[in-house]
Amino acid sequence: ALIAAIALVLLFTDHVYCLNHLRENMDKNLSRALGGGWVNFQQDFRTAYRAVLDKDFESKWHLVVARYLAAGDSLHNLSEVLTRWAWAWVSTIFTxxxxxxxxxxxxxxxxxxxxxxxxxxxxxxxxxxxxxxxxxxxxxxxxxxxxxxxxxxxxxxxxxxxxxxxxxxxxxxxxxxxxxxxxxxxxxxxxxxxxxxxxxxxxxxxxxxxxxxxxxxxxxxxxxxxxxxxxxxxxxxxxxxxxxxxxxxxxxxxxxxxxxxxxxxxxxxxxxxxxx
Ligand SMILES: [Zn+2]
Structure with missing residues (x-):
């Protein structure tokens, strides 16, 4: 509801996600699901996150999604809102x-x-x-x-x-x-x-x-x-x-x-x- 309200009320404000909350949510939702793959996932996630160009991010992110199928819907949900957290987009917003x-x-x-x-x-x-x-x-x-x-x-x-x-x-x-x-x-x-x-x-x-x-x-x-x-x-x-x-x-x-x-x-x- 809050996210929907921001889009309606704060028309000229970019809504960007807090990296700490993103990490906490991933820790909560993915660490158990990925088991032994959790450590590698964090490394791959960081690599994709740091991509400077959108095209570069997209190719790296596709690999992450394909490699960690056990993550279920969590990564697809993140894909829906990637302009709010991935550096390729957030880097050009003044924060x-x-x-x-x-x-x-x-x-x-x-x-x-x-x-x-x-x-x-x-x-x-x-x-x-x-x-x-x-x-x-x-x-x-x-x-x-x-x-x-x-x-x-x-x-x-x-x-x-x-x-x-x-x-x-x-x-x-x-x-x-x-x-x-x-x-x-x-x-x-x-x-x-x-x-x-x-x-x-x-x-x-x-x-x-x-x-x-x-x-x-x-x-x-x-x-x-x-x-x-x-x-x-x-x-x-x-x-x-x-x-x-x-x-x-x-x-x-x-x-x-x-x-x-x-x-x-x-x-x-x-x-x-x-x-x-
Ligand atoms: Zn510079």
């Missing part, structure tokens, strides 16, 4: 990086602790506001700390204009996330992917830019970069467009709303890339 409702649950625990029988409305109101005031004070202190210029480090030198801009508009979440991404970007290398012989642009070569939205203006990428972590060799593909926009297959920009470390790798290597 501020939230994948579980754990934060709401812990807030509820705090609320339960400070409310209850014997408290009047004013006492509850005051008690609820107290943590908020503390959070605000904490935020101001942390923003000041992060905004304070430190001694020139590799990070300060490499990303001077990025850090200057971030300090000009200090928002704790953005500042911390960007700082973290800048630090992490130091552990990657990059090189440009070359167009195959005889192909004039990436749109003609890759159909995922134009696949399901024929009515949209097609953006022609100027560069495709391979961004590789020097230690783990984990690889991401970064697409740069002539107007300064970019797409990365980590989807951090769309999902969290913050520029990802992979873009910063390119930003250092290619003079003139924007950060505004």
């Amino acid at each position: 501020a990086g939230i994948r579980t409702n754990g934060r709401v649950k812990s807030e509820n625990q705090v609320t339960k602790g400070i409310t209850g029988p014997g408290k009047n409305l004013f006492q509850v109101f005051t008690a609820l506001n107290e943590p908020t005031k503390e959070q605000s004070r904490d935020t101001v202190i942390r923003v000041r700390e992060a905004a304070r210029k430190s001694h020139p480090t590799q990070l300060e030198t490499l990303f001077k204009s990025v850090l200057d801009l971030l300090r000009l508009h200090p928002r704790l979440f953005t500042l911390q996330m960007c700082h973290q991404q800048l630090e992490l970007s130091l552990y990657y290398t990059t090189h440009a992917l070359q167009l195959p012989h005889g192909i004039r642009n990436w749109v003609r070569h890759l159909d995922f830019f134009s696949s399901d939205r024929p009515h949209c203006k097609i953006l022609v990428p100027s560069h495709l970069l391979k961004i590789v972590h020097t230690q783990s060799q984990a690889t991401h593909i970064l697409v740069l467009f002539p107007d300064g926009r970019y797409m990365c297959d980590c989807c951090m920009q769309e999902n969290v709303g913050v520029v990802c470390r992979h873009y910063f790798v390119a930003w250092v290597k290619i003079p003139g890339l924007p950060f505004t």
Whole structure:
């Protein structure tokens, strides 16, 4: 009933499933049914879940469904709503990086602790506001700390204009996330992917830019970069467009709303890339 109501009442809101609840439900419904296959199932599920492209997800998910027939209807039920939990779809929805409702649950625990029988409305109101005031004070202190210029480090030198801009508009979440991404970007290398012989642009070569939205203006990428972590060799593909926009297959920009470390790798290597 709740799911049906969300579709009717919150027309412009994407309904995304909490990963923790998904895991708990699978644990409850599938661990016994799959018996010895449960461990392998979890691995295969994770592989499918992490697929970036919908087509990639679908081929991996079909294998999971075919391999674990003992799961019964549970996997078919998940197939019906895969746009609400699979990363291939959820990654492009802005959720501020939230994948579980754990934060709401812990807030509820705090609320339960400070409310209850014997408290009047004013006492509850005051008690609820107290943590908020503390959070605000904490935020101001942390923003000041992060905004304070430190001694020139590799990070300060490499990303001077990025850090200057971030300090000009200090928002704790953005500042911390960007700082973290800048630090992490130091552990990657990059090189440009070359167009195959005889192909004039990436749109003609890759159909995922134009696949399901024929009515949209097609953006022609100027560069495709391979961004590789020097230690783990984990690889991401970064697409740069002539107007300064970019797409990365980590989807951090769309999902969290913050520029990802992979873009910063390119930003250092290619003079003139924007950060505004
Ligand atoms: Zn990225």
